[in-house]
Amino acid sequence: MSGHIDEVDLKLLEELRENARENIASLSKKLKIPRTTVHYRIKKLVDEGVIEKFTIKPNYKKLDLGTTAFILARYDPDSGINQREVARRVAALDGVYEVHIITGEWDLLIKVRARNSEEIGKIVIDRLREIKGISQTVTMVSFVSVKEEI
Structure with a gap:
């Protein structure tokens, strides 16, 4: 990996693991960093392959796969x-x-x-x-x- 992963990146990853749909403004507020920084860091994590994809967590019981x-x-x-x-x-x-x-x-x-x-x-x-x-x-x-x- 070309870039360095720091504590802010790790916190950002944890927030995205909890809810990949959370908007940048909300992430900015939670992490106490500017929105532009959140956007830049997400892009960097995607570009470097740290984040491979954004996905969903289905409710398998509701899909009759319980x-x-x-x-x-x-x-x-x-x-x-x-x-x-x-x-x-x-x-x-x-x-x-x-x-x-x-x-x-x-x-x-x-x-x-x-x-x-x-x-x-x-x-x-x-x-x-x-x-x-x-x-x-x-x-x-x-x-x-x-x-x-x-």
């Missing part, structure tokens, strides 16, 4: 397919929101959302386990999300 599950998956090295390619194929499935290649006993951590646990089961059994390179899965349904970043 059930979240985390799936651990094992990669089969004898499958003839690269682990990164397996992860890309998993990421392309409907209902998959995150895919992480991880260390330890398991190789992938997958976050999925669906209407209910039956739909989660369909994702796992009918789609995920059909991907070449996936050898085993363990599914954990979330009871409640206490904290979730976008």
Whole structure:
């Protein structure tokens, strides 16, 4: 990164993480810095790739996707397919929101959302386990999300 991130930038990022739609005047007041400075700093953070995009946080329950599950998956090295390619194929499935290649006993951590646990089961059994390179899965349904970043 070409620029230096200081305390003001970090505070600005935190405010934007809470509400990316907050207007510059309000941010200026909260951070006690001029509006032009807020505007300049946001532009700088975007230009330098610190802020990749501004987004929304959907209410998944209202979208009828109120059930979240985390799936651990094992990669089969004898499958003839690269682990990164397996992860890309998993990421392309409907209902998959995150895919992480991880260390330890398991190789992938997958976050999925669906209407209910039956739909989660369909994702796992009918789609995920059909991907070449996936050898085993363990599914954990979330009871409640206490904290979730976008």
